[in-house]
């Protein structure tokens with residue numbers, strides 16, 4: 398089971414072995430020189446600092462523990478035992494192979510057993526995983542497994558539609574291609590009618606994602 402591997406990335410970098418801001422800025426300067434430009438010219442002189450600041454935002458997910466985001470749950474579900482769905486959660490991530498953006502949307506559904514969670518927490522869970530270096534398949538599984546572990550619902554379904562700039566702006570240059578991944582657990586995996594209901598609630602994934610770029 399990959400659950401126990403979920404949060405290991407947080408432990409890999411410690412405050413002792415994390416490079417300094419200056420080291421990070423110097424690395425950007427090296428890349429600028431390697432691209433063939435002069436990092437000291439006027440237009441580029443503040444670029445390393447800005448890139449490093451951007452990285453703080455792009456990769457802010459490493460500072461967040463996804464599991465603890467969901468820990469404040471509500472036991473009172475008022476007899477509600479149908480699907481809870483959050484649809485079209487926009488995400489921006491970076492592919493771990495090329496470090497270029499993956500942009501798209503996430504649909505999350507769960508079938509509560511006893512506990513529910515504030516819907517903004519589900520959106521923050523997406524942020525916690527997307528603001529890291531990612532592959533879409535892993536992000537899909539990690540979101541589903543975290544919800545499953547913390548809420549212990551009857552089932553979880555996660556569908557992600559993403560456009561990978563490593564495919565649209567480089568390499569094969571195929572614009573308009575969307576990758577769709579899904580992870581179904583519990584009732585969404587075992588019960589075809591629950592799964593069908595979820596899929597009809599999110600609509601046709603490829604049509605809602607065509608505008609991402």
Ligand SMILES: [Zn+2]
Nearest residue numbers: 492494495563
């Ligand atoms: Zn890539």
